[in-house]
Amino acid sequence: MQEVRNYERSLERSRQALRNQDRPSTFTMYGRDWDLLPNVFAPIYSPSTETAMGLLGLTESVAVPRTGSMLEVGCGTGIIAVSSALAGCDRVVASDINPEAVRNAELNAARHGVDNLVRAVDSDLFDGLDQDERFDTIFWSSNYVLAPEAYEYGSVHERAYVDPGYSAHRRFLAEAPNRLTPNGSVLLHFCTRGDLVSLLRIAGECGRGLRMLHSVPVQEGEHHVEHMLIEVTVTPERGDARLGCAEGNREPVRTRS
Numbered sequence: 669m670q671e672v673r674n675y676e677r678s679l680e681r682s683r684q685a686l687r688n689q690d691r692p693s694t695f696t697m698y699g700r701d702w703d704l705l706p707n708v709f710a711p712i713y714s715p716s717t718e719t720a721m722g723l724l725g726l727t728e729s730v731a732v733p734r735t736g737s738m739l740e741v742g743c744g745t746g747i748i749a750v751s752s753a754l755a756g757c758d759r760v761v762a763s764d765i766n767p768e769a770v771r772n773a774e775l776n777a778a779r780h781g782v783d784n785l786v787r788a789v790d791s792d793l794f795d796g797l798d799q800d801e802r803f804d805t806i807f808w809s810s811n812y813v814l815a816p817e818a819y820e821y822g823s824v825h826e827r828a829y830v831d832p833g834y835s836a837h838r839r840f841l842a843e844a845p846n847r848l849t850p851n852g853s854v855l856l857h858f859c860t861r862g863d864l865v866s867l868l869r870i871a872g873e874c875g876r877g878l879r880m881l882h883s884v885p886v887q888e889g890e891h892h893v894e895h896m897l898i899e900v901t902v903t904p905e906r907g908d909a910r911l912g913c914a915e916g917n918r919e920p921v922r923t924r925s
Contacts, residue, residue: 672861672891675815676794676828679822685713686825698727702745703775707768709723709744710827715745715886716895720809723882723897736804739763739847741793741840744828746773748807750834753782763791763802766824768887793836794843804846807855808835812862834866842874854900855881868911877901878911879915 685691686707686886694701695712698721704710711717721727726748730911741748743762750773753760760782762773770788771866777786789796810831844854856878858867871878882897896912 671822672888672893673813673863675813675819675830678861679815679826681713682826682829685710686823686897688713697721697747698751700780701826703772704745705768705772705775705780707823707825708766708772709825710771711745711747715888716809716857716859717744719859719884719886720748720807720894721751721870722744722884723857724748724752724807724855724897726755734805736760737802737849738805738807739797739803741844742810742828743773743788744769744787746776748809749773749777749781749786749788750782753777753785754780757805759788761789761797761801762786763789763793763796765790765792765827794847794880796848797867800850801808802847802848802852805855805909806847806852807856807857808840808844810840810862811833812837812858814863814866834863834870837867838870838874840877841871843902845876856900857895857897858898858900859886864911871900875903877903901919 691710694703697711697718702708710879728766731781734752734759738752738757739761743764746762749760749762750790760780763911767790770790774787777783786787791797811828815832828831829894848854868878879899879901880896881899884895886893886895
């Protein structure tokens, strides 16, 4: 497991995804075609997007109709944001710190005819949003691999792979609940390639609770990795957080390594 959590391994995956000679400009996922710009996180080289789609019930065969507003943090190509609009969300904001990802999400919203429902925003977490903007659902498929606190990104593309000192996770846990409608929910896609102990510690320091809604095992090459959909809740006082569980589907998933 230590090898799977190695941030240098994740950074190498980032570099390989950019320089891959077969990197396409379009790809197909769950029966739909998607645009892929050169410096944007490529879902075809990682299982995280496919797994997140399944955790959220957005796969073609089991799409869960939904309504209301949604914010996707770190939207990348915009697959989840666009799929949420296609599933019934009436207002979707797709945000990313990578300006090229913002453009990519716009292209895919237009490709699938939901550009009237999906607004792409250049934003570092919540900084680029209107102060009074609130959402029924906030979702982040996070850069869950922990890098040393002193690590400095070599490119914006690396931000999709690692989080130095979990500074972005700390900000997300602290700020996301403040962006919800009264009955809204904050959802985090995390996995055992990340440091769950550190996440729990930070959640406790921020006065947040973590509740696991779903968990699926994914075979990534020779490694067995557990992916989780976690709900972030507000706890009454600061202290040690615990990962509560809710009954949900737990099925083996095989994806690209």
